[in-house]
Amino acid sequence: MAGEIPDLIAEARTGTGKGAARQARREGNVPGIVYGGGADPLAINIPFNVLFKRLKDGRFLSTLFNLKVEGQEDVRVICRNVQRDVVKDLPTHVDFMRLKRTSKVSLFIPVEVVGEAECPAIKKGGVLTMVRPEVELRVTAGDIPEQITIDLTGLEIGDTVTISSVELPAGAVATIDRDFVIANLTAPSGLVSAENEADDEDAPAADEVPAAGDEKE
Template identity: 70%
Template sequence: MAGEIPDLHAQERTGTGKGAARAARRAHMVPGIVFGGDVDPLPIQIPYNVLIKKLKDGRFKSTLFNLKVDGHDDVRVICRDVQRDIVQDLPTHLDLMRLRRTTKINLFIPVEFVGEDDCPALTKGGVLTVVRNEVELIVTAGDIPEKLVVDLSGVENIGDTITISSIDLPAGAKPTIDRDFVIANVSAPSALKSDAEDEEEEADADEVPTVGDEEEGGEE
């Protein structure tokens, strides 16, 4: 399970309906609701600047949060919707869903690469190119991995690729993409690539006859 689930601080909102929501916005708060988990919905509000920052950080709707509201037990939630003003595109309301430990959710899990010093392909001069530094997985809320580990010590050759099938995923987790996609590859250094391309160009030039050769052949 992930070592640190980020906290999301909110306040309980008094009153519901359009009037209470407008009052919250006038106080520079974004109104919201917490639902699910066989518990009554809880009206909340979050400081506008806090929510804007989290939205700009990205992945807000696919991040698991530990919701902290004074007077209530902490609960794990995930955002299910952020409503926005159609003109200014600013958040006006958000919906958070409580999660049971068995709830299936989509989350982006970071990828960590280990064993670089023992990687034969890298010791031969190869360069590690990371295609995905995180992978979206379907996981259970009670068994969220902190990271996915890629062991490079078994990558033998320059040109080899590491795909999702070569990573040991947690029990019950699976990628949202239904194909064996690439996580990283070990490519030749750019200097070697340039030398190889130059050699190919020189070889091609040697094979192409010059205009003078063609004329001499015609005269004979």
């Protein structure tokens, strides 16, 4: 099931070179280029505020966008480079690559949790900790999943959910080549505190511990 791909609206930029790029910045835009996909490069402008917000949202370099430019067909793109001002660290130029539906791309996919009602650990007051609320997968651009699903049914306190226990969408693979943890189930903090207190009570007091060399009577 393909996920919703966010739109990124830009306008075609007339003229190329440093002069046209400086003019775009004066007008509140960030100049960019779209290349690849068997088509000619397309010079574009993106409103600075729009691009800046996208960058602040995170995952910009691993998000697939539906690029909309008036007079052009919509195309799926992924950012390949963001140039920044060396002093202000603000975006000054951006490069996008066109993707075909069969192209492979690495994206962060959100994790959905099911089976909480049938999870013994949760029923006992256990705490679910999401180590990775998103997992980076290499997927086909034309078949991007909305999420991957982890099932807590039957899991006890102390259990973990790793990537090997997840059924990934057809054609998708994790970008990390090891069996990493996605979530774990831990005891409630109150129970942990009580156990620690019990351990402290069982331990001998400092004045009860015989000093080295003391003889037993």
